Amino acid sequence: FAHLDLPSVEDYQKRKVALISGITGQDGSYLTELLLEKGYQVHGIIRRSSSFNTGRLHHLYEDQHERPGKFKLHYGDLSDSTNLVYIIAQVKPTESHVKVSFEMAEYTGDVDGLGTLRLLDAIRTCGLEKHIKFYQASTSELYGKVVETPQSETTPFYPRSPYGCAKLYAYWIVVNYREAYGMYACNGILFNHESPRRGRTFVTRKISRAAAEISLGKQSCLYLGNLDARRDWGHARDYVEGMWKMLQQPKPEDFVLATGETHPVREFVNKAFNAVGLELRWEGSGEDEQAIDVKTGKTVVKVDPRYFRPAEVDLLWGNPAKAERMLGWKRRVDFDSLVKEMVEADLKAAASLVED
């Protein structure tokens, strides 16, 4: 195996090679951009599936002509250990980042929970546990039914979804391997982070698209669930920088990345519609609440109870003090600018008929 002819940890680390699982997602694409800019060779793991979405990576593929050999995708799956060992032995990364999410509860447990264990074990199998720095994309979903506000690295966890439960396992297995084997492994507990590349099922992107489409007369009404839910929303581009910073510390530790502000879904709606020049008036309450376009008198937002969740996370509000102090990290994009950027991107896309 690889450890037979390994260079010293110092020489190995000089290579700057990153391996990213979940590279086709919002964070994967921003992280790839950041690491390429920093001179890394970037490798991604993608599933061998007929429907995977590499749209967010197209522009990076094109850049390949200018930076040959700097960006490569590998077929793989976090549910397949043998395959992970093969990829790690081949790529020999210096840094590794995990981010995945799936709808199905059992599969989520397998991939988000056990998948993290498989990657950590694959690193050990290759004898690289002292060579590779490992980042686990942990999440504010761990706080779920929050027991303290705002939430920091010392707030107890209370997950409220199969995804949150799987991520709880991933969090602790990272801590465990760090303590048991002296691995450089970190959990980045990231609060919601959005962008024009956010998947369309997340509430922010659903709202920004709808505001754009409604203003262009392409959609008449937006249906949402719990308008009172509050989130701490930042910009994904700022957050991938925080991920990278976590792996550049002398000692591995876990960090919260957040804006330190919380806003209700209703406020996101108001600001998104304002960004396309519409003023909303809210009427009614609970399931009957609706928003009316002041100018036309038409109802443009309604509540659909189908979007209510079986176990809701009502409030997420992060305290980024530790990251600010130790990493010198701070979010750059504020709430209003985030909403505006997302709506403007969707307006442009809707106007030119380009999807995603």
Ligand code: GDP
């Ligand atoms: P999450 O924090 O990872 O669950 O991110 P989401 O963007 O999916 O949801 C954020 C909050 O918005 C949750 O509390 C949802 O209940 C609330 N929400 C309200 N209406 C909707 C909706 O139509 N879709 C989604 N996805 N969330 C909604």
